[in-house]
Amino acid sequence: MDYVYYTLKMANGAATSTMIYRLPDGAFIPLDPANGHYREHLEWIKAGNVAHEFSSPDDARAHHSAGA
Amino acid sequence: MATTITSLGNKMPLALTLGGLGAAITASNGGIFYSTASVGALLAGTATANQILQSGASAAPTWSTATYPATTTINQLLYSSAANVIGGLATANSGTLVTSSTGVPSILALGAQQSLVGIASGTPAVAYIPGLNRVLNGDFQVWQRGAGGSASFAVSASTTVYTADRWQVSVGASTATTVAQTAGATSGSYLCKVQRNSGQTGTAVMYLCTSLTRDMCVGAAGNVVTLSFQAAAGINFSPTSGNITVTVYSGTGSTDISGRNGAFTGTASPISSTQAITTTLTSYSFTSSTLGSTVTQLAVQFSWTPVGTAGTSDWVEFTNVQLEVSANQTPFQQRTFVNELLECQRFYYKTFLYGTAPVQNAGVGTGEIAGYVSIAAATTNFMPNIRFPIQMLAAPTITTYSPAAATAQIYNESASAAFTATTVFHSTATDQVVYGTGSAGGTVGQAIGLHITADVDVT
Numbered sequence: 001m002d003y004v005y006y007t008l009k010m011a012n013g014a015a016t017s018t019m020i021y022r023l024p025d026g027a028f029i030p031l032d033p034a035n036g037h038y039r040e041h042l043e044w045i046k047a048g049n050v051a052h053e054f055s056s057p058d059d060a061r062a063h064h065s066a067g068a
Numbered sequence: 069m070a071t072t073i074t075s076l077g078n079k080m081p082l083a084l085t086l087g088g089l090g091a092a093i094t095a096s097n098g099g100i101f102y103s104t105a106s107v108g109a110l111l112a113g114t115a116t117a118n119q120i121l122q123s124g125a126s127a128a129p130t131w132s133t134a135t136y137p138a139t140t141t142i143n144q145l146l147y148s149s150a151a152n153v154i155g156g157l158a159t160a161n162s163g164t165l166v167t168s169s170t171g172v173p174s175i176l177a178l179g180a181q182q183s184l185v186g187i188a189s190g191t192p193a194v195a196y197i198p199g200l201n202r203v204l205n206g207d208f209q210v211w212q213r214g215a216g217g218s219a220s221f222a223v224s225a226s227t228t229v230y231t232a233d234r235w236q237v238s239v240g241a242s243t244a245t246t247v248a249q250t251a252g253a254t255s256g257s258y259l260c261k262v263q264r265n266s267g268q269t270g271t272a273v274m275y276l277c278t279s280l281t282r283d284m285c286v287g288a289a290g291n292v293v294t295l296s297f298q299a300a301a302g303i304n305f306s307p308t309s310g311n312i313t314v315t316v317y318s319g320t321g322s323t324d325i326s327g328r329n330g331a332f333t334g335t336a337s338p339i340s341s342t343q344a345i346t347t348t349l350t351s352y353s354f355t356s357s358t359l360g361s362t363v364t365q366l367a368v369q370f371s372w373t374p375v376g377t378a379g380t381s382d383w384v385e386f387t388n389v390q391l392e393v394s395a396n397q398t399p400f401q402q403r404t405f406v407n408e409l410l411e412c413q414r415f416y417y418k419t420f421l422y423g424t425a426p427v428q429n430a431g432v433g434t435g436e437i438a439g440y441v442s443i444a445a446a447t448t449n450f451m452p453n454i455r456f457p458i459q460m461l462a463a464p465t466i467t468t469y470s471p472a473a474a475t476a477q478i479y480n481e482s483a484s485a486a487f488t489a490t491t492v493f494h495s496t497a498t499d500q501v502v503y504g505t506g507s508a509g510g511t512v513g514q515a516i517g518l519h520i521t522a523d524v525d526v527t
Contacts, residue, residue, distance in 0.1 A: 008491065010491060010493060012448065012493065012503065015493075017493045017494050019491075019492055019493075019494070019495070022465075025467065026467060026468070026476050027465045027466065027467045027523075028465065028466040028467070028468075028491070028492035028495065029465045030462075030463035030464070030465070030494070030495040030496070032462050032463035032495075034324070034461065034462030034463070034524075035462045035463055035464070035465060035524060036324075036326050036462075036524065036525070036526030037465045037523075037524075037526060038465075039526075040526065056489040056491060057489065057490070057491055058488055058489045
């Protein structure tokens with residue numbers, strides 16, 4: 001399956017979090033080098049792809065659906 | 069001489085103190101002279117050969133009732149082979165003394181890694197000391213990704229997917245495949261059946277494999293490992309001669325690998341063999357060469373090359389896969405379902421009931437994370453944090469599922485309305501936090517729910 005990755009930067013009051021959001025399966029990937037999906041995302045970036053940044057998965061899905 | 073006897077006069081028989089016997093002795097063939105407290109005496113000879121002379125303490129000696137061998141054999145123990153018969157017990161190398169149910173002794177030889185096992189009303193027997201099985205779910209008990217015990221996966225052509233926990237299947241083009249748990253011959257035993265679907269024409273190599281994390285490999289470096297398993301094939305299993313390739317890979321990397329595509333470093337194949345699989349479930353065992361002293365990674369792989377168009381029974385099934393640090397195959401280490409499930413949940417966890425395959429809209433009350441609306445209307449609400457049953461290998465990848473809609477959103481079960489923007493705020497090896505934007509009409513206190521899967525396995 002060909003995946004596309006997005007960066008989700010989220011804020012809840014003073015708390016912030018960054019996750020990688022993978023489409024089309026909608027998986028949330030933590031920034032943990034021990035997580036193999038995160039390593040696959042790094043390989044995807046290394047291959048020249050760009051993980052666009054959004055603040056919600058809905059926005060990322062809309063971006064993905066638009067084929068942007 | 070005659071003069072001397074005359075001079076002794078009435079001193080006959082000559083006393084012991086004068087060099088005589090002090091008594092009249094009757095000869096006995098084979099008899100033994102001895103002394104009482106005052107005179108000489110004769111222990112009559114015995115008609116039984118091989119009896120031995122025994123002390124009578126301060127009384128007359130006697131012949132033993134038991135007979136003894138005239139010669140002995142090196143390393144034999146002497147024992148009563150029959151009443152009053154002493155004989156040699158045949159020896160054996162590297163053995164131990166055991167007795168039968170009637171007390172008859174013998175020496176039982178013990179091989180490497182064998183131990184003694186008591187048998188009720190029988191002679192103790194040898195058995196291999198069970199090894200520690202490094203493979204998780206080697207008996208295919210656990211299928212969290214599917215519908216538990218009735219799990220069946222439709223594997224599309226040209227894909228690699230996890231099926232049974234810790235086991236991934238990889239197939240090539242035109243090789244749509246079904247992977248399912250099947251019942252074994254005995255209660256509670258299972259197999260993993262991999263079937264190229266009837267009519268499929270793909271002939272690329274098919275794989276079933278599992279990998280070990282580095283901590284599961286500790287103790288293997290510098291030693292030999294033995295892989296054992298049971299397998300059977302369908303009557304249409306198409307590979308030439310029914311052959312599969314059995315491989316154990318080793319690596320020296322510092323990363324936990326995953327399946328056959330893992331990040332091996334310094335890959336070697338300490339086991340690489342071809343094995344013909346028959347239609348009868350049969351046990352197989354392969355022992356490796358000595359692993360390198362820096363090995364940190366191991367993986368087990370079964371592969372086969374289908375031929376022609378698949379018939380209706382182009383399948384092979386496996387069970388009791390065991391990889392142990394041992395030069396010998398030992399009995400399969402049977403773990404309980406709960407223990408196996410917990411070990412597997414280090415890599416994959418779902419909030420769904422075990423028998424429910426993860427899916428959107430599984431229904432309310434199906435084990436979802438349950439919470440309540442804390443802030444009304446379309447505002448941010450957090451689901452309760454849940455902690456995983458066991459600390460996972462790494463911070464897992466989280467996928468969300470609505471319990472009552474075809475979305476991946478938190479669901480307001482009281483208002484029958486889906487949230488929007490459901491987001492995993494964080495994921496660690498021990499827990500995860502999800503929040504979302506409430507439905508417009510949501511009010512404080514309404515019940516909300518969400519299913520998740522947590523996964524660190526990489527295909």
